[in-house]
Every structure is written in C-alpha cells, then in structure tokens.
Amino acid sequence: MMSTWFLAKVLVAIVPVASVVAQYSTTPAFPSLLDATADELISGLEAGDFTSLDLVQAYVGRILQVNSTLHMVTEINPDAWTIAKELDEERSCGKIRGPLHGLPIIIKNNIATADEMNNTAGSFSLLGAKVPRDATVAAKLRAAGAILLGKSNLSQWANYRSSNSSNGWSAYGGQTYGAYYPGQDPSGSSSGSGVSASLGLAFGTLGSETDGSIISPSELNNVVGIKPTVGLTSRALVIPISEHQDTVGPIARTVKDAAYILQAIAGPDRYDNYTSAIPWASNCTNTTKPDYVAACKLDALAGKRIGIPRNTLGDRDIVSAPIFDAFDKAIAILKEAGAIIVDNANYTAWDQYLNSTAEGTVLDGDFKPNLAAYLAQLTYNPNNIHTLQDVRNFTQRFPAEEYPSRDTADFDSSLALNFSNTSPQFWAAYQEDLYIGGPGGILGALDTYNLDAVFLPTQGASGISAIIGGPVVTVPLGSYPSNTTVIPNRRGNLNVTAPNIPFGVSFAGKLWSEESLIGFAYAYEQRSHVRTKVKPYIQPSIELADVVGNKTSKL
Numbered sequence: 001m002m003s004t005w006f007l008a009k010v011l012v013a014i015v016p017v018a019s020v021v022a023q024y025s026t027t028p029a030f031p032s033l034l035d036a037t038a039d040e041l042i043s044g045l046e047a048g049d050f051t052s053l054d055l056v057q058a059y060v061g062r063i064l065q066v067n068s069t070l071h072m073v074t075e076i077n078p079d080a081w082t083i084a085k086e087l088d089e090e091r092s093c094g095k096i097r098g099p100l101h102g103l104p105i106i107i108k109n110n111i112a113t114a115d116e117m118n119n120t121a122g123s124f125s126l127l128g129a130k131v132p133r134d135a136t137v138a139a140k141l142r143a144a145g146a147i148l149l150g151k152s153n154l155s156q157w158a159n160y161r162s163s164n165s166s167n168g169w170s171a172y173g174g175q176t177y178g179a180y181y182p183g184q185d186p187s188g189s190s191s192g193s194g195v196s197a198s199l200g201l202a203f204g205t206l207g208s209e210t211d212g213s214i215i216s217p218s219e220l221n222n223v224v225g226i227k228p229t230v231g232l233t234s235r236a237l238v239i240p241i242s243e244h245q246d247t248v249g250p251i252a253r254t255v256k257d258a259a260y261i262l263q264a265i266a267g268p269d270r271y272d273n274y275t276s277a278i279p280w281a282s283n284c285t286n287t288t289k290p291d292y293v294a295a296c297k298l299d300a301l302a303g304k305r306i307g308i309p310r311n312t313l314g315d316r317d318i319v320s321a322p323i324f325d326a327f328d329k330a331i332a333i334l335k336e337a338g339a340i341i342v343d344n345a346n347y348t349a350w351d352q353y354l355n356s357t358a359e360g361t362v363l364d365g366d367f368k369p370n371l372a373a374y375l376a377q378l379t380y381n382p383n384n385i386h387t388l389q390d391v392r393n394f395t396q397r398f399p400a401e402e403y404p405s406r407d408t409a410d411f412d413s414s415l416a417l418n419f420s421n422t423s424p425q426f427w428a429a430y431q432e433d434l435y436i437g438g439p440g441g442i443l444g445a446l447d448t449y450n451l452d453a454v455f456l457p458t459q460g461a462s463g464i465s466a467i468i469g470g471p472v473v474t475v476p477l478g479s480y481p482s483n484t485t486v487i488p489n490r491r492g493n494l495n496v497t498a499p500n501i502p503f504g505v506s507f508a509g510k511l512w513s514e515e516s517l518i519g520f521a522y523a524y525e526q527r528s529h530v531r532t533k534v535k536p537y538i539q540p541s542i543e544l545a546d547v548v549g550n551k552t553s554k555l
C-alpha cells in the first residue's frame with residue numbers, strides 16, 4: 001500500500017530548500033507545505049492544481065524525511081491513499097463535504113479509530129487492541145472529509161504514568177523531539193501533534209489536554225492550539241485521564257486553520273454526556289452553533305476589555321526575561337488593535353492554588369474508573385488489560401516500557417487513593433478546584449474587572465482553566481534569542497531552554513467562550529506574524545511540486 005519511492009528519497013534537509021519547479025507541472029504556484037493554510041489548500045484543490053492524493057503523497061514523503069530524527073508520528077494510515085482517491089472522486093463529481101474535504105490530518109495516539117491504526121497511548125499493553133467504532137471526534141473528521149493520515153507520538157498515557165519520564169516519550173513511539181533546536185524538548189503530552197503541525201506534515205492535527213497538553217506543545221512548537229471547554233468536543237473512545245478535565249482540540253499553524261478543525265469536531269455526542277452541557281445544544285437557549293471560522297475577524301479586539309492576571313506571571317529572571325519582553329510587545333499590539341488593557345486583573349486565590357492538592361486528587365480519582373470504562377469498550381484486548389492495575393503490572397514487566405528507569409508514580413498514586421470519583425472526599429476536592437479556578441481565579445477576575453478575556457504567557461496559562469474545564473487559545477509569541485544558555489530537562493535527555501526555542505501567549509475566558517477567544521487570537525496573530533519569523537533547524541524538503549504530475553509514480 002505504501003509507495004516505495006518515498007523510502008528511496010529519504011533525506012533530511014538541514015536548511016530550507018528553495019521552491020523547486022516541478023518537471024511536469026504547468027501550474028505556477030504551489031503553497032509551501034511548511035506554512036500552507038486551509039484556504040490555500042482548499043483553493044488549490046478547487047482549481048485542480050493538485051489532488052488530495054498529491055497531498056497524501058507529499059505529506060507522507062515529508063514525514064518519512066524527518067521521522068528518524070524527530071519520532072513525531074507513530075503510525076501512518078495504510079488506507080490514506082485509498083481514502084484520498086475516493087475523496088478526489090467525490091470532488092470531481094461535485095460533492096464537497098465541507099472545507100476539510102480532502103485535507104490530511106494527524107491525530108494523537110490516544111484517539112481511537114476503527115481501522116488499521118492502533119490506539120495505545122504509547123503503551124505496548126494496548127498494541128493490537130480493537131475498538132467498536134471510531135472515537136466520535138475522529139468520526140466527525142471523517143464525515144467532514146478529512147483524511148486521517150496517521151497517529152502522533154505523545155508523552156505516554158498523556159503524561160499520566162511517570163514522575164521521571166520525558167515529554168514526548170512513549171514506549172511504542174520512542175522519544176519525540178522538537179524541530180527548533182537539536183534535542184529540543186517538544187513539551188507534551190500532544191508532542192507529536194505539535195511537531196507535525198509545525199513542520200507541515202499534515203494540514204493540521206488533534207491533541208488532547210487535561211492540564212497543558214495542547215497549549216504547551218503548541219507553544220514549544222511555534223503553532224496555534226485551541227483547548228476547548230470540557231464537553232465542547234466528545235471524549236468518547238479517547239484514552240482518558242479525567243472526565244472532569246480532559247478535552248480534545250486542534251493544533252495547527254494558524255488560528256483560522258485550528259478554527260476549521262474545531263468547527264468540525266465540536267458538538268453534542270450521545271456517547272459523552274458532558275457534551276449535553278453545550279449551551280447551543282440544549283433545547284431552551286439559543287441553539288445556533290457558533291461559527292469559529294467566521295469569528296476570525298481582524299477587528300475582533302476592538303473595544304474589548306482584556307485583563308492581565310499579573311500576580312500569576314511569576315518573577316522575571318534570566319530565563320523568563322525574553323518571554324516578559326515579548327509579552328510587553330504583544331500587549332502593545334493588542335492596544336493597537338483597539339483592546340482596552342486592564343492590568344493587574346489578579347486572581348485572588350492564586351496563592352491557595354499554588355498550595356492546593358485538589359487537582360491531583362481529582363485526576364487520581366477519575367483516572368482509575370475512567371480508564372477502566374475505556375478498556376471495557378475494547379472489542380479485542382490481546383493482553384487482557386481491564387484495569388489500571390493491569391496496566392501497571394504490564395508496564396512494570398514489559399522491557400520496552402523502560403521500568404523502573406521510567407517509573408509508574410502516577411499509576412501508583414491513583415491506585416493508592418482509597419476513594420473514587422463518586423465519594424465525598426472527591427467532591428470536596430472538585431469543589432475546591434471550582435472555587436480556586438472560578439471565583440478565586442479566572443471567573444472572578446473576568447467578573448470583577450468586567451473583562452472579555454485574560455491574556456498571559458502560555459507557560460503559566462493552563463492550570464487555572466484546567467481545573468474549571470475552561471477554554472484557552474495559544475498563539476506564537478516569540479523564541480529564545482541566540483545568546484540563550486542551553487538548559488536540559490531533569491532526565492538530561494532533552495534541551496528545554498535553548499536558542500530559537502519558541503514560546504506562546506494565550507487568551508483564556510469563561511466556559512464556552514471559544515468564539516470570542518478565537519477572534520482575539522486571530523486579531524493578534526494577524527498583527528504579529530510571529531510563526532513565520534521563527535524557523536525550524538530541520539525540515540523536510542518534499543513539496544507539492546515534487547509529486548504533482550509525476551507520471552512515473554507507481555502510486
């Protein structure tokens with residue numbers, strides 16, 4: 001099924017390769033795949049400049065040029081070529097499913113598909129397991145015409161296994177690296193999704209977040225991430241950590257591209273009853289589905305009140321100085337865009353948050369029953385993995401899981417909890433979270449200062465929104481300057497801080513405020529253009545020009 005010529009062409013371009021004029025191409029301009037947007041790809045497909053099959057060929061070629069260095073993709077969908085041909089045929093017959101028709105998307109390896117691809121959260125314990133149907137978000141992407149091109153590597157179990165592992169490492173996929181510095185920590189847990197979006201290995205990607213797992217790899221990989229309100233996107237057949245905090249969202253190169261993906265996956269699902277809380281899905285309110293793409297307006301910030309929760313930003317030091325400097329410039333851009341900046345819109349319970357153990361209790365309390373509920377749905381379970389206990393047992397015995405070098409501390413703490421997510425102790429912890437993140441956190445600040453959103457560097461943006469299930473959108477902000485001292489992670493196998501490593505800035509707001517946040521993020525992005533100024537040190541060279549009109553291709 002997979003073409004052999006790509007394998008023969010595997011090479012790694014250390015510097016960007018100037019656009020190559022295709023031998024057989026008569027069309028003038030193909031978008032550069034490093035930065036190609038949905039609108040560019042859609043217009044090229046509509047004009048017949050290239051096909052979805054060409055896109056699959058080009059993106060797979062690009063994956064195979066960098067996977068031996070970056071390990072960002074765990075599996076390529078062997079059906080992608082067939083699906084692309086079918087979608088090309090539909091298009092030629094005038095059937096267009098929507099804007100995503102024929103656009104390849106890579107999804108995180110914790111989102112199940114009922115096809116040849118495995119869903120393992122990076123663990124060998126689930127290799128070969130089968131699910132009864134696609135995860136709802138995957139089914140929605142297929143229905144919208146997207147091509148599920150492959151699965152992205154991740155921090156194993158979405159980073160709910162170890163205290164001493166490394167971001168982007170899974171037993172099944174190996175160590176993911178970022179593309180902006182050799183050995184770069186890609187952050188996590190949606191590491192491979194961030195790297196794949198960044199290098200143009202697909203049109204866009206899906207990640208999932210419990211606390212930081214979309215927005216953090218988005219910022220470290222110079223892309224946009226939308227972490228939706230918990231319940232806006234279904235988690236059915238997504239390997240869980242916590243029903244109270246998990247959410248699935250897009251990671252893509254631009255705000256509008258991410259909005260296209262969110263538009264396709266947002267909405268109610270009978271398999272995930274948290275989605276019944278979506279305001280526009282209920283019977284008695286405004287039932288118009290928001291148009292996240294139309295929300296991308298240049299004037300979206302005009303007259304909006306944007307707060308800076310200054311007391312959450314931490315101290316300026318030699319490592320954070322470049323972020324603070326870039327953040328100040330970003331605030332100036334918001335003002336130019338017509339926003340009213342309300343500084344010191346502080347969170348009153350911030351110190352309590354820093355001390356609180358409530359989130360850990362909620363995650364530990366949810367993980368055990370939520371994981372068992374996922375495993376109970378498997379239609380084939382080759383290793384008889386039914387409980388977290390089984391997962392721990394397997395992990396500790398299977399050599400490729402690298403135990404004890406990488407421990408099982410998160411499994412251990414969840415198993416050690418002597419109550420579950422239906423007990424009074426759990427409820428008390430959850431209520432503490434709702435207070436700290438709510439009246440004592442972002443909701444209090446929005447209310448007190450009459451704000452439309454808060455704005456803060458992404459590195460500190462996830463926690464308060466995570467514990468109340470609120471939305472966050474991150475956009476590229478800048479990158480570390482050339483005189484930055486290289487700092488490794490604790491394990492010593494990744495570079496966390498180094499020249500050129502990107503960072504981002506986030507808009508966060510009340511539950512279900514994605515439409516506004518996307519607008520603000522777009523208005524900032526279109527005035528700052530940070531992404532295209534920060535260049536990866538490694539990138540693939542294959543472009544559409546290399547595959548379009550290749551009459552000798554055997555595909």
Ligand SMILES: *[C@@H]1O[C@H](CO)[C@@H](O)[C@H](O)[C@H]1NC(C)=O
Pocket residue numbers: 064067068069071075076
């Ligand atoms: C790169 O991906 C291809 C296709 O899945 C695979 O055959 C190859 O082993 C991968 N290489 C590495 C080093 O991961």
Ligand SMILES: *[C@@H]1O[C@H](CO)[C@@H](O)[C@H](O)[C@H]1NC(C)=O
Pocket residue numbers: 075076077078116117118127128
């Ligand atoms: C899924 O895992 C099975 C078992 O290891 C393997 O045979 C199969 O090739 C994998 N699927 C893909 C798409 O890589």
Ligand SMILES: *[C@@H]1O[C@H](CO)[C@@H](O)[C@H](O)[C@H]1NC(C)=O
Pocket residue numbers: 182183184486493494495
């Ligand atoms: C981290 O950066 C240092 C300094 O450039 C380099 O020597 C080292 O190989 C990098 N680490 C990895 C894992 O690549």
Ligand SMILES: *[C@@H]1O[C@H](CO)[C@@H](O)[C@H](O)[C@H]1NC(C)=O
Pocket residue numbers: 271273274
């Ligand atoms: C939501 O669904 C889960 C299982 O799918 C069930 O255990 C739970 O009771 C449901 N909650 C509500 C409020 O319906």
Ligand SMILES: *[C@@H]1O[C@H](CO)[C@@H](O)[C@H](O)[C@H]1NC(C)=O
Pocket residue numbers: 283
């Ligand atoms: C919504 O309306 C339909 C049709 O009137 C009704 O069958 C359904 O029970 C309602 N759902 C809720 C949650 O009220």
Ligand SMILES: *[C@@H]1O[C@H](CO)[C@@H](O)[C@H](O)[C@H]1NC(C)=O
Pocket residue numbers: 280286287288289290291
């Ligand atoms: C109804 O909801 C949509 C999006 O959900 C929003 O754009 C629109 O402004 C709302 N209309 C009213 C009257 O609130």
Ligand SMILES: *[C@@H]1O[C@H](CO)[C@@H](O)[C@H](O)[C@H]1NC(C)=O
Pocket residue numbers: 310311312344345346
């Ligand atoms: C907000 O926090 C900042 C930083 O800690 C502090 O300097 C400022 O006084 C605080 N302002 C208010 C109104 O609490």
Ligand SMILES: *[C@@H]1O[C@H](CO)[C@@H](O)[C@H](O)[C@H]1NC(C)=O
Pocket residue numbers: 351352355
């Ligand atoms: C946080 O913990 C420290 C040290 O235990 C304590 O001194 C402080 O009062 C606590 N702060 C809050 C807000 O609970």
Ligand SMILES: *[C@@H]1O[C@H](CO)[C@@H](O)[C@H](O)[C@H]1NC(C)=O
Pocket residue numbers: 389390393394
């Ligand atoms: C762990 O696996 C071993 C070997 O299969 C088995 O004997 C043992 O009962 C398992 N322990 C648990 C707690 O499942």
Ligand SMILES: *[C@@H]1O[C@H](CO)[C@@H](O)[C@H](O)[C@H]1NC(C)=O
Pocket residue numbers: 318481483484485
């Ligand atoms: C890098 O250079 C800038 C400008 O000269 C300086 O302010 C900063 O302290 C330097 N950073 C480091 C880590 O040396």
Ligand SMILES: *[C@@H]1O[C@H](CO)[C@@H](O)[C@H](O)[C@H]1NC(C)=O
Pocket residue numbers: 005009545546547550551552553554555
């Ligand atoms: C066209 O396809 C052939 C055979 O599959 C391959 O060898 C060649 O490299 C391709 N040409 C280009 C420009 O990619």
Ligand SMILES: CC(=O)N[C@H]1CO[C@H](CO)[C@@H](O)[C@@H]1O
Pocket residue numbers: 067068071072073074075076172173174175
């Ligand atoms: C598609 C791909 O790159 N797969 C690789 C994922 O990582 C494992 C372990 O490093 C490799 O063996 C696969 O080839």
